[in-house]
Amino acid sequence: MAIIDPRHAARQLFYEKLFRSATLAAAILVLVVLGGVALSLILGAWPALQHFGFAFITRSVWNPVSEHFGALAPIYGTVVTSVIAMTLAVPTAFGIALFLTELCPPVLKRPIGVAVELLAAVPSIIFGIWGLFVLAPVLQRHVQPWLIGTLGDIPWIGGLFQGPPYGIGIFTAGLVLAIMVLPFIAATMRDVFDTVPPMLKESGYGLGATTWEVIWNVVVPHSRIGMVGGIMLGLGRALGETMAVTFVIGNAHRISSSLLAPGTTISSAIANEFTEAVGDLYTASLIALGLLLFLITFIVIALAQWLLRRLEARAGGAR
């Protein structure tokens, strides 16, 4: 029988407390970092917020010379590029997730799934350089003239497709964003579809439903929350994406009625101008843009996480 040395026991207890506090401190640091991000952005943006007040987000003027700054053009660009990206990416991602869970031969399931996930690992600057040198010329020569020729003449939406085909601009940025967020949304949707109990689907098939009817009437209603969560996660990424957009948006501080015209987004304005910004008010205005982006993405991501967690809790409860 071993004799317990009290000094040994005390040392063990000391190490235990040390290790526990170290892990706890690291965990608390996560909260500190997020708090620090919020605080530093508010402090950095304060001069601009104080100087311009609420008008900062309602004015579209951006003049470094006369030091008048308004965030409306970047906000507009951020929202419109993200909307374009989501309209293109969500149906495609739905199709990919559907293919992977319901149609794909088992042999191909893993390779295609991995390929989609690898697309998600490609850094955003690669999408940017590809968008500028490969996608933009193709759009300028073939796609945009066609859009202007066909959709441009239709009343109401025609105004969105006017002007010369620049190649770069809001539309191109939206398209590159769509390709970027596609794998994220597809992977989440696939995981969500995989949680649908096979019994439910088989009941559908047993009643004579076609594959599409089972998907639309069984799989989709069952995974609605998770799908929305995945879409919001993709939206959060689209809103904050910097490098891919900076390459192809054209960086013009203006709001054009046409989607084919150059524009700017919050993140690309910061990336382009921050190191060149002279004067405290200019820097503070750019940080204020960052604060706006932080608030918008925080809300979107938090909502996405909340939805996905609700789904997780439900799946856990069902088991």
Add this chain to the structure above:
Amino acid sequence: MSRRRLIRKARNGLFLASSVVATGVGLICLAAILWTLLSRGIAGLSWAVFTQMTPPPGSQGGLLNAIYGSAVMTALGILMGSPIGMLAGTYLAEYGRSSRLSVVIRFINDILLSAPSIIIGLFIYEVVVVRMGHFSAIAGAIALAVIAMPVSLRTTEDMLNLVPTGMKDASAALGAYPWRTVLSVVYPAARSGIVTGLLLAIARVSGETAPLLFTALNNQFWSTNLNAPMANLPVVIFQFALSPYKEWQDLAWTGALLITMTILVLSISARVILALMQSNQAAKR
């Protein structure tokens, strides 16, 4: 066959066909990007890329200083960020579990995980660059550490949760304190998972551009001074690609190829390790 049935069949075929098309579109995008990278990047690949510095406009050169800078800042960022993430992940998996604090930390961590990286750049600019009074490699490394931390936290927690409770119980039954159990039983059991997490964190960090733009900035020359601006591949690619000089644009493509290949190799190895680990576990059962 009734008309209604025909319509249902047709609708089924139509939607399933479009899902095949959607998958095709996704795969074509990946193939197109890889193809462009290979065809444009390999042309510029030569020894000079690894032995010479970034050139002034209009002349030949290499990417040595940028490759070195990226390696140094990525290594420092991982060394600072990942251990913190791992410790925090250990707390969530072994101590906090479902306490209210853990739930909040998990939530905040997921937000940090998908927060725009340019925001992290602004944060480090405010906290480090402004304080120090100048751009520096160390500021870039700290920015990368802030990005690596949540990635490591998430993967560590997930991997530790895979360790069977029976093993922990066995260790506790021998009289070991939790810290001893974690260090001698849980970490070794989750080793390949932790390595996977590390690889994924490196892959995530090494392509980041936005947080380096106004922390590490860039440097045209060879520099090993952590207290001064340092060249790095992503920012060099950004500047060179947008320049009007053909030599610079060619180097940008070569750099893009190097980064993408590194990241793809890291991500694929992570997956292979994970797959081996899972098949090992299945064999044990």
